[in-house]
Amino acid sequence: MPLNLFRVAGDLSHLASIFILLHKIVQLKSCSGISFKSQVLYLLVYVTRYLDLPWTSSPYNFIFKVTFISSQFYTVYLMAREYRPTNDPNLDTFRVEYLLGFAGVLAILFPVRYTVLEIFWAFSIWLESVAILPQLFMLQRTGEAEAITAHYLFALGTYRALYIPNWIYRYATEPTHKIDTIAVVAGVLQTVLYSDFFWIYYTKVMKGEKFKLPV
Numbered sequence: 127m128p129l130n131l132f133r134v135a136g137d138l139s140h141l142a143s144i145f146i147l148l149h150k151i152v153q154l155k156s157c158s159g160i161s162f163k164s165q166v167l168y169l170l171v172y173v174t175r176y177l178d179l180p181w182t183s184s185p186y187n188f189i190f191k192v193t194f195i196s197s198q199f200y201t202v203y204l205m206a207r208e209y210r211p212t213n214d215p216n217l218d219t220f221r222v223e224y225l226l227g228f229a230g231v232l233a234i235l236f237p238v239r240y241t242v243l244e245i246f247w248a249f250s251i252w253l254e255s256v257a258i259l260p261q262l263f264m265l266q267r268t269g270e271a272e273a274i275t276a277h278y279l280f281a282l283g284t285y286r287a288l289y290i291p292n293w294i295y296r297y298a299t300e301p302t303h304k305i306d307t308i309a310v311v312a313g314v315l316q317t318v319l320y321s322d323f324f325w326i327y328y329t330k331v332m333k334g335e336k337f338k339l340p341v
Contacts, residue, residue: 130292130295130296130299132288132289132291132292132295133288133289133292133295135288136284136285136286136288136289136292137190137285139281139282139284139285139288140194140281140282140285141190141193142281143278143279143281143282143285144193144194144197144198144201146274146277146278146281147160147201147278148197148200148201148204149274150272150274150275150278151201151204151205151209152204154274155209155212156209156212157204157205157209157212157213158212158213158214158272159264159268159271159272159275160205160213160261160275161218161220161260161261161263161264162202162205162206162213162215162218163218163220163222163260164257164258164259164260164261164264165198165201165202165205166202166222167222167225167253167257167260168198168254168257169195169198169199169201169202170250170253171250171253171254171257172191172194172195172198172250173195174246174247174249174250174253175246175247175250175251175254176191176194176195177242177243177246177247178243179191179192179195217264217267217268218260218264219263219267220259220260220263220264222260225253225256225257225259225260226253228252228256229249229250229252229253229256230249232248232249232252233245233246233248233249233252236248236308238306238308248308251308251309251312252308252312254286254312254316255312255313255315255316255319256315256316256319258279258282258283258316258319258320259319261279262319262323265323265339266339269338269339270336270337270338270339271337272337273331273336273337275337276327276331276337277331279320279323279327280323280324280327280331283316283317283320283323283324286313286316286317286320287317287320289309289313290310290313290314290317293305293306293309293310293313326338326339
């Protein structure tokens with residue numbers, strides 16, 4: 127199978143977002159501006175998606191799965207224990223039960239197959255599509271973000287956006303020409319949620335200005 131550069135670029139962007147976030151938390155000794163609820167949701171995404179880890183034969187997939195799960199556990203640990211005083215729960219108020227219900231209902235109604243692994247996989251895909259909402263809601267409340275936080279969100283959003291050409295490439299090159307409808311729809315939804323952020327990042331941060339939402 128030919129190398130899918132879109133997927134590799136997406137995975138590296140995802141990896142970069144994790145390193146940027148951990149760098150911010152550890153170096154600045156602060157998790158201010160980061161939604162703890164979004165980070166817990168992402169941890170739930172990885173745990174439910176990678177239940178097949180013991181049976182993963184590809185070294186590439188295995189390394190990335192372990193990296194995503196372990197780094198997200200570490201991030202949640204840092205926010206919950208080491209730097210908890212720097213986290214303001216009064217700003218992180220999004221009702222995540224609605225997101226969990228959204229993902230759970232769609233996973234049960236529209237799985238690829240009715241098996242435990244497939245239902246959990248579908249749940250993780252739908253949940254990932256909206257897991258950023260508590261973070262974006264937090265940005266709306268504060269009206270601004272540190273540059274490093276904006277870089278983290280940009281890398282995370284770019285990862286998902288790159289998966290759109292990845293799916294097009296796979297459809298064009300794989301013999302089955304199958305479309306993973308769940309992943310495509312959820313990925314497009316996630317990218318749309320980032321659209322305003324991408325525009326402000328381009329017009330502000332990339333020009334050396336502070337990330338600040340318009341009044």
